[in-house]
Amino acid sequence: MATAIDLQVETAHGAGHDSHDGHGHADHPPTSTGLNSRKMLMWLFLTSDCMFFGTLIATYMTYRTRSIEIGTPPYPNEIFDIPYTSVSAFVLLMSSLTMVLALAAIQRGNHRGLRIWISATALLGAIFVGGQFFEFTTFTQEGLGLSSNIFGSSFFVLTGFHGAHVTIGVAWLLSILFLSLRGGLPPEKSLDVEIAGLYWHFVDIVWIVIFTLVYLVPYPDGPAGAAEAAPEAFVRLLTVGERFLAALP
């Protein structure tokens, strides 16, 4: 009966915890899908983050060669140091490996392994951020600032947004390291590491896309060469599409 529900109960948070612990589900009762809610939250956040990066990448692609077309230097080919950025991209990708090792360690109850690999991941991330800081400083000295031209604006906002993600990730990893050193991270709570790992891998994967589209896909040299060089990359893709369309009945 409806009135039977209206029984008075105590809040009893402490006792509530105990009763849960008795069932072996520390803080989280089982869910409808069996999937952990916090992990699902992180996946949803990453879905949303895809749209954040997608919007920024679309903006970058819109303005990619705009400065060259309208003749406002400095141009990408004068600025980018692809070998340098490749090294820092390699560093960031390696940090995904150390992240996997950190998670594997804590899942086996290996606290020392966790601390070593989490430190390594944070260090590699910090090297990437430091490298980006150095890169930005160099670019600024070479005359490419946030407001120098539309290429500089879209470049700094996109890569800076990614750099901010890595910075937050490093702070997160260091917090996990601190928690582990304080003894607050038993193997049952390896989910904390797993969720940070999801974020970290996502940030790495996004960098692969950004690195390819921003650095690796070639740019025309300058306003004079723009017309001839532009077909090199994207227009070639377009022609493939056009040929495909032309072949249709």
Next chain:
Amino acid sequence: MASIAQPRVQAPALPRPYVEQSGLWSWLTTVDHKRIAKLYGVSAFIFFLLGGLEAMLIRSQLTRPENNVVDAQRYNELFTMHGTTMIFLVVMPLSVAFFNLVVPLQIGARDVAFPRLNGFSYWTFLAGATILYIPTIFSLPGIFARIAAGALNSLLGLPVLNGLQAWLDAHLPFATLVPDQGWYGYAPLTQTLFSGREIDFWALGLQILGVASMAGAFNFIVTIINLRAPGMSMMRVPIFSWSTLITSVLIIMAFPAITIALVLLTFDRLGGTHFYQAFNIVDGTLVTAGGDPMLWQHLFWIFGHPEVYILILPAFGLVSEIIPVFSRKPLFGYAVMVYAIAAIAFLGFGVWVHHMFTTGLGPTPVAAFSASTMLIAIPTGVKILNWTATMWGGSLKFTTPMLFAVGLVSQFVIGGLSGVMHSVVPVDTQQNDTYFIVAHFHYVLFGGSIFALMGAIYFYWPKAFGKLLDERLGKIQFWLQFAGFNLTFFPMHFLGLAGMPRRYSTYSFESGWWFWNVIATTGALLIASSLLVFLINVQRTAQSKQNVGPNPWDAATLEWAIPSPPPVYNFRIIPFITHRDQLWHDQYDRALEASGRPDRVADAIVEVDQLPEHSRVGVAVAEAEAEEGNIHLPNPSYYPLLAGIGIFLLAFGILAHNPHIQLGFFGIPIVSAAGFLALVVAVYGWSFEPAG
């Protein structure tokens, strides 16, 4: 009355009474979804009154040609803030109030999946809304001073208050900083060349509101997917929870686009970039800047069109709950309704260019987006058909919620028809930026969203407060609102076709638009009086001493199985679900089986045995809690509030930063630094606080 929440094991008497907390601190630290719903509802209603006040000022200015109630600048500010308010501070938070109040109860949960994140959503919403509204509040005294001066002048011939508006605007802080660029903030109007600091309030306010909306959306997706009562498969989830789920998916996919668009705008304004500006003036000469105002339009409408479905899908969900109850029939075509919501949401991402048909994009995109816009009418038509079919042959009871729900069905059809007209490009080109468009979107947003939300307020009031709003006053309100709404907005179709442009602060005597504008203003007065009736109704109901019991409407979903207002823990024992319309099944279907008293426990046991292992564990935990008399509830927390304050200070520091007053050191405004610090403290405090 049968109840599905009947305990399977009789719980022993409990030692200490459960006392619901009271006092200001308990509201500031609350993580209870029902309280957060009330906070959202009250805030949204206050903004509804402010947005309505702005609308009334707009209407009084347009009552006669060459009118001078407000000047052109204030007029621009009024329509900008009216649009921004009604969309971001009224319809969205009012929908979120119902997500909070109804969804956890409907799916048989004790709270949302992340109660503290829920509190954070609300406080962040309030922070963003405050940032957005600071200048407007300070501009209102000047507007009223001008009206008073005008009245004294023309009626009594007393020129006593003439300089008051200028004096107030000069002396009140922020009074001249009201956003004035229109709710969709087209570039290059928002660029520093053409505007002052007012755009910063708008841009930062909306960015913060986006954070709040997204945090809430993550929470509700996880809640609906993960916290359903045992036995509630996805196709047994009540239709309002389905529309909440899909609206939330739209929010997390669409808000990033506008957030980034606003970030780029903020860079344009504060960082010296030119994302949205093709040319710039440097030392008096025109130079190419390389940006493109069209980028803003694309990014804005990639968000903006899903946004209109974010505004209407919750309303559709609410109406889909109300109509079956008062038709005494289950919803017609439940599964198709779910698919229709999903189809609308999916197609909603592929139609944004229909807001930009007149920008010269060329025939191919225009033709493609014209076709996709026509497509979206199909699932919408399916919904209209299903509501009609639900009512068909039902024993209809025209209570106030039902009147509002049927109001939505009829008014939305009008708005939908004028909407699909605009997928035809020549028609759109003809009507672009005229009052026809204003008529169209008020028919879908007022005739759609606001009607449904009003109906839902009447429908869920007994659940939230244990008292029914007065039906007689409710019906008076409905008919006043219905008549006022149609008087206001139907003539706008004629005005638009006659060529009256939107957003002009006045029109000439020769235009011939006077008559229909007088009718529209009369209608607006009726709408205002209908709101007055509502406030009287609320006040009277608050004084009454009724107690309606769990299910005054004899509705079918789980929220009606528990007392009104619900206890803090919602469900004494988490119920088992065997049917979509569980309460009707318990009360009517099983009674028909002539086996005497409905034995849904036996039903449930059969059903539970077929559940996967992890769901059975959930049942066991719920029963154990009930036996031990310990229902586990999340602890209150002040970290969400602290995070909201931090975000507010962070943004306010940027806004209040005045180059002439050195508030900060090393170029960093102290207020922003304090806000950032508060945010960091809140994030860490939150993480290390026992989750509860």
